[in-house]
Amino acid sequence: MEETKKGRIEALLHEDRRFAPAESFTANANWKDPSIYEKASSDIFAFWEEMAQQIDWFKPWDKVFEGESPNFKWFSGAKTNVCYNCVDRHLTTWRKNKAAIIWEGEPRHSRRVLTYQDLYREVNRCAAAMKRLGVQKGDRVALYMGMIPELAISMLACARIGAPHTVVFGGFSPDALRDRINDCGAKMLITADGAWRRGNRVPLKENADEALKGCPTIDKVIVVNHCVDARDVEMEGYRDVWWHREMDRSGNTVVKPEELDAEHPLYILYTSGTTGKPKGLLHTTGGYLVGVHTTTKYVFDLKDNDTYWCAADIGWVTGHSYIVYGPLSNGATGVMYEGAPNHPHRGRFWQIIERNQVNILYTAPTAIRAFMAWGKEFPEQYDLSSLRLMGTVGEPINPEAWMWYREFIGGNKTPIVDTWWQTETGMTLITPLPGLVETKPGSATFPFPGIEADIVDESGETVPFGGGGYLVLKNPWPAMARTIWGDPERWYDQYWSRFPGMYFTGDSAKRDEDGYYWILGRVDDVLNVAGHRIGTMEVESALVSHPAVAEAAVIGISHAIKGQAIAAFTTLVSGIEGDKKLIEQLRQHVAEKIGPIARPEKLFLTHELPKTRSGKIMRRLLRDIAEGQIMSDTTTLADPGVLEQIKEQYEESGN
Numbered sequence: 086m087e088e089t090k091k092g093r094i095e096a097l098l099h100e101d102r103r104f105a106p107a108e109s110f111t112a113n114a115n116w117k118d119p120s121i122y123e124k125a126s127s128d129i130f131a132f133w134e135e136m137a138q139q140i141d142w143f144k145p146w147d148k149v150f151e152g153e154s155p156n157f158k159w160f161s162g163a164k165t166n167v168c169y170n171c172v173d174r175h176l177t178t179w180r181k182n183k184a185a186i187i188w189e190g191e192p193r194h195s196r197r198v199l200t201y202q203d204l205y206r207e208v209n210r211c212a213a214a215m216k217r218l219g220v221q222k223g224d225r226v227a228l229y230m231g232m233i234p235e236l237a238i239s240m241l242a243c244a245r246i247g248a249p250h251t252v253v254f255g256g257f258s259p260d261a262l263r264d265r266i267n268d269c270g271a272k273m274l275i276t277a278d279g280a281w282r283r284g285n286r287v288p289l290k291e292n293a294d295e296a297l298k299g300c301p302t303i304d305k306v307i308v309v310n311h312c313v314d315a316r317d318v319e320m321e322g323y324r325d326v327w328w329h330r331e332m333d334r335s336g337n338t339v340v341k342p343e344e345l346d347a348e349h350p351l352y353i354l355y356t357s358g359t360t361g362k363p364k365g366l367l368h369t370t371g372g373y374l375v376g377v378h379t380t381t382k383y384v385f386d387l388k389d390n391d392t393y394w395c396a397a398d399i400g401w402v403t404g405h406s407y408i409v410y411g412p413l414s415n416g417a418t419g420v421m422y423e424g425a426p427n428h429p430h431r432g433r434f435w436q437i438i439e440r441n442q443v444n445i446l447y448t449a450p451t452a453i454r455a456f457m458a459w460g461k462e463f464p465e466q467y468d469l470s471s472l473r474l475m476g477t478v479g480e481p482i483n484p485e486a487w488m489w490y491r492e493f494i495g496g497n498k499t500p501i502v503d504t505w506w507q508t509e510t511g512m513t514l515i516t517p518l519p520g521l522v523e524t525k526p527g528s529a530t531f532p533f534p535g536i537e538a539d540i541v542d543e544s545g546e547t548v549p550f551g552g553g554g555y556l557v558l559k560n561p562w563p564a565m566a567r568t569i570w571g572d573p574e575r576w577y578d579q580y581w582s583r584f585p586g587m588y589f590t591g592d593s594a595k596r597d598e599d600g601y602y603w604i605l606g607r608v609d610d611v612l613n614v615a616g617h618r619i620g621t622m623e624v625e626s627a628l629v630s631h632p633a634v635a636e637a638a639v640i641g642i643s644h645a646i647k648g649q650a651i652a653a654f655t656t657l658v659s660g661i662e663g664d665k666k667l668i669e670q671l672r673q674h675v676a677e678k679i680g681p682i683a684r685p686e687k688l689f690l691t692h693e694l695p696k697t698r699s700g701k702i703m704r705r706l707l708r709d710i711a712e713g714q715i716m717s718d719t720t721t722l723a724d725p726g727v728l729e730q731i732k733e734q735y736e737e738s739g740n
């Protein structure tokens with residue numbers, strides 16, 4: 086199966102399909118002069134300084150850039166405010182009454198439109214409430230909500246008063262929420278009585294109550310009344326307050342945006358790494374804003390009359406940079422959708438596009454593969470001719486999915502931008518510029534102007550075109566994360582120590598003869614399940630926290646829609662007999678510990694795990710078994726008999 090899939094991709098690559106941007110597109114593109122690449126790389130600091138002119142600053146910078154790996158500063162000495170740039174500055178222009186957010190709720194009849202003036206009012210009321218409830222500049226605020234306008238409003242209010250936010254994806258468990266709150270010491274939590282997902286209410290408030298049993302730093306909780314009758318929600322005495330009451334209390338108070346240092350923390354966002362504990366990447370103010378503003382404008386070729394829709398969740402970095410900060414600082418009209426793509430029917434996305442005449446769509450390969458599996462009859466029922474640009478992000482896109490996207494969604498004409506980046510990078514770094522770059526299905530093409538990427542071997546030497554290796558970045562960029570919150574050593578170890586002077590992405594990639602980048606995927610113990618980053622160690626720790634489990638090893642297996650799925654091999658503590666029921670319980674246990682996205686697709690009970698003589702679990706061999714491949718080298722295995730046994734158990738379980 087794996088072999089045929091590889092073969093198919095090779096065949097597609099062999100066809101060497103290329104799509105040059107239509108002349109009509111190039112003629113109107115925000116960037117149409119290819120000299121931008123040369124200009125930017127000849128002096129990256131001059132380039133970013135020029136880009137920074139598009140942002141409003143209270144005070145200009147002394148230096149565009151200073152620092153040395155792993156500590157960097159952009160626009161030092163400058164003062165600005167991200168919320169001011171995303172909201173206030175539009176009010177003195179015609180954009181005052183332009184739609185900033187068109188929100189489509191999951192239940193069919195719910196829809197709200199907020200103009201920039203509306204956003205200004207709501208953000209100020211929220212900022213006033215936060216201040217009244219004791220939040221001060223520098224305090225951390227956790228946000229645990231679904232995709233509702235209040236989430237964007239809260240983020241902007243935090244940015245306004247200089248209180249860094251940490252958004253926790255609404256699909257995460259109480260444990261995951263608690264760990265994140267404690268890691269950053271958040272003082273306030275803003276949540277909701279629920280979020281709609283596929284017709285069901287995700288019990289956010291109940292989860293938050295559970296989490297907060299172990300969060301001593303939280304003083305106040307603001308609760309948005311979104312799903313149920315407010316009288317049915319249990320509010321905790323002095324701790325919990327209603328969003329609508331607090332907003333009323335704020336009246337029309339205006340909170341002056343703080344004049345913040347360019348390096349003032351804007352947000353902390355947790356992501357999975359190679360250890361069991363997620364890391365909080367810290368993003369700061371000035372450079373981040375310049376980076377996301379610039380990439381939104383030029384990668385999506387964003388124009389004032391566009392309706393732009395990034396279909397990601399704000400719980401991930403894509404939503405931070407390309408639903409909230411990038412589009413709003415550009416004064417764009419963005420669509421925000423609350424729910425699932427198949428609720429109440431599989432044409433929901435296309436209905437939203439038709440209804441809002443969306444011009445730019447940004448989504449993930451896993452979604453595209455699901456749409457493919459559902460069939461073209463769903464998009465065919467809708468008028469998608471408004472689309473003029475489409476993007477993809479989150480994982481490598483297989484050429485087949487790319488072609489399907491182009492043909493059935495893009496009407497065989499709409500350019501596609503495959504954008505490679507990470508939580509750590511803050512902004513897109515490898516991507517086509519849609520008016521300039523000829524695309525190849527499956528390739529993220531070239532680094533953005535001013536970005537110097539490379540592919541290196543074990544010793545850090547450049548691999549010539551045609552070869553593959555580790556993807557690294559050799560120049561700083563303004564939206565880069567500055568550190569891991571509370572763990573600068575890990576920041577250095579993880580990203581800056583492997584290849585001195587270079588940022589190590591954790592990805593492998595290949596460059597073809599024309600220099601096009603093809604991202605292959607993670608080289609560390611991080612899985613990419615449906616575009617979500619999950620560390621194998623996190624899942625393993627969740628499993629061994631179950632009393633029946635002695636040991637666990639987790640690997641990624643290929644999955645037609647999710648890209649990768651989780652397979653777990655577990656041994657039980659002696660005396661416990663495993664059965665189907667226990668397998669179910671263990672899968673459920675992981676979902677409860679981390680969140681439903683981490684539930685193992687497959688879970689096997691084995692008597693032992695394959696280990697080296699020094700006791701290291703050999704995941705590579707488990708992967709071979711799960712993928713039905715010929716065993717790779719087994720000579721370092723302590724007890725070769727173990728493998729046969731696991732293989733038998735694996736086959737018995739019907740795989």
Ligand code: WT7
Binds near residue numbers: 590
């Ligand atoms: C990892 C980062 C960037 C926002 C969403 C994910 C993979 C991301 C692509 C792409 C191939 C991609 C990489 C990267 N990835 N975009 N266009 N092509 N792979 O952010 O959760 O921090 O994950 O996602 O493996 O390292 P993230």
